[in-house]
Amino acid sequence: MGKYLNGSFCHRASRKLRGAALLLVCWPLWISSAMAGSSIEGARIWPAPDHTRLVFDTSTPVEHNIFALENPARLVIDISNANLAADFSTLDLSGTPIQRIRSAARNGSDLRVVLDLRSDVQPRSFQLDPNQSYGHRLVLDLLGSGAGTRTSEPVQPTLSDNGSGRRDIIVVVDAGHGGEDPGAIGPSGTREKDVVLRLARALAEKIESQPGYTARLTRDGDYYVDLRSRTLLARRHNADLFVSVHADAFRTSQPRGASVFALSQRGATSETARWLARSENRSDLIGGSGGVSLDGKDDTLAGVLLDLSMTASINASIGVGDYVLRNLEQVTRLHKSGVEQAAFVVLKSPDIPSILVEAGFISNPQEERNLGSANYRERLANAVFKGVEDYFNQTPPPGTLVAWQKRQSTGGTSHYQIRRGDTLSAVARDNRTTVRELMQYNGLSDDRVVVGQTIRIPAS
Structure with missing residues (x-):
């Protein structure tokens, strides 16, 4: 032959x-x-709290089939026209549902891989195209596995430890990318997923250290959480705010500076349509910490409620983003001076104020070095938290310790000093009130304000 x-x-x-x-x-x-055919050239495994991801590096795209066997539990992956050029014995299987990985040739030209399992799993597979770090990949997610399997049940609010019976403000901090997704890569090889995880941990520590605040991370290790699951985690934790942390990149090394994003109206419109189209969403509560139910509402009323909720969420997101930018400006250069808006999936909670913070351009050599510095990340974390704290000091969620403390100190009224660039409409939006109410409360004949002017803000 x-x-x-x-x-x-x-x-x-x-x-x-x-x-x-x-x-x-x-x-x-x-x-x-x-x-x-194709060669299986390598393999990696990423244990996560609610799933385990097994990745095969393949020399070309492959055809494959997966089925499960019982007594004992096994998962079989048949890969057509492929051979094995990797050593599965080097994989660390601890913390995963996989006990052992076996392989053998099949039908002369195919490869069969068998996963001996410790427990039953739900498999999901797909292929990924080459990126900066890896070539073709066959990805196998083993769902329902991991040491801390998540459930859909909401977490009970955290009560402040001062005996007041009032709850903490809950901030969910999201480190972008993770696991098989490295994110952007800097000129010296710094990976976005590593930098933003360290920054997210630093921010969470700052939040946790402040009385009246609780922080939760969407991921606390090197594994991937899909974008929709990140927003679902925020809802499960009854979040008052969702902060996603990233590092920007560009095809050239010149751009630099931090940015803050909120959801765009285009993104809000598409998400509203998605929620109305999916029947399982209709029974969800709108309001991260409890609010309005769509259950039993007709399409018109449900659409109006969603639009109102989404508009309030975007306005609050822009408000907190403004405060974060003001504080980031004290630490680093800003790429844009105002809050930008885009249709990022992680910002599409219709009921939870959500911002995405681009901490800098990892594609810029100087900012790559900065982001690699623990001291610099600490300063960034301080600035982001100070912005979050400033916002909630102005508009604390009802029922929280911060809201109670504000009422105690002001007798139900707070004061705000007008800064450069402020408008009365922006102050009203940030404080969840209206221009008319502010004008009446302060005896103003029109909506003009001047820098240095102090106005009174009615209680939330």
Whole structure:
């Protein structure tokens, strides 16, 4: 067969045969190339609290089939036209539902991989195209596995430890990317997923250290959480605020500076349509810490409620984003001076104020070095938290310790000093009130304000 498929044989035959006969003689060369198939060149495993991700590096895209076997529990992955060039024995399987990985050739040209399992799992598989770090990949998610499997039941509010019976403000901090997704990579090889996890941990520590606040992380290790699950985690924790931390990148090294994003109106419109279209969402509560139910509402009323909730969420997001930018400006250059708006999936909670903080451009050599510094990340974390704290000091959620403390100190009224760039409408939006109410409360004849002017804010 080897001689028959030799290229020189095909060439010699072509001198004697013409037309279709030539194709028949040369066709086995194409078969030979296909038979070479794909190689499984490496493997990685990423344990997460609610799933385990197993990744096979493949030399080309592959066709595969997965099925489960019982007594004992096993998962079988048949990969067509493939061979094994990796050593599965080097994988650390601790903390995963996988007890052992076996493999063998099948049908002469296929590969069968068998996962001996400690417990039953729900498998999900898909393929990924090459990126900056990896080539073609076959990804297998084992759902319902992990040491801390998440449930859909909401977490009870955290009560402040001062005996007041009032709850903490809950901030969910989201470190972008993770696991198989490294995010952007800097000129010196710094990976976004590593930098933002350290920054998210630092921010969570700042939040936790402040009385009246509780922080929760969407991920606290090197594993991937899909984008929708991040917002669902915020809802499960009854979050008052969702902060997603990232590091920006550009094709050139010149751009630099931090940015803050809130959801755009286009993103809000598409998300409203998505919620109304999915029947399982109709019974969800709107309001991260409890609020309005869509259950039993007709489409028109449900749409109005969602629009109102989404608009309030976006306005609050822009408000907290403004405060964060003011404080970031004391630490680093700003890429844009105002809160930008985009249709990022992680910002699409219709009921939870959500911001995305780009801590800097990892593609800029100086900012890559800055983001790699623990001291610099600490300063960034301080600035973001100070912005969050400033916002909630102005508009604390009802029932929280911060709201109670504000009423105790002001007798139900707070004061705000107008800064450069402020408008009465922006102050009203940040404080969840109206321009008319502020004008009446302060005896103003119009909506004009001047820098340094102090106005009274009615209680939330």
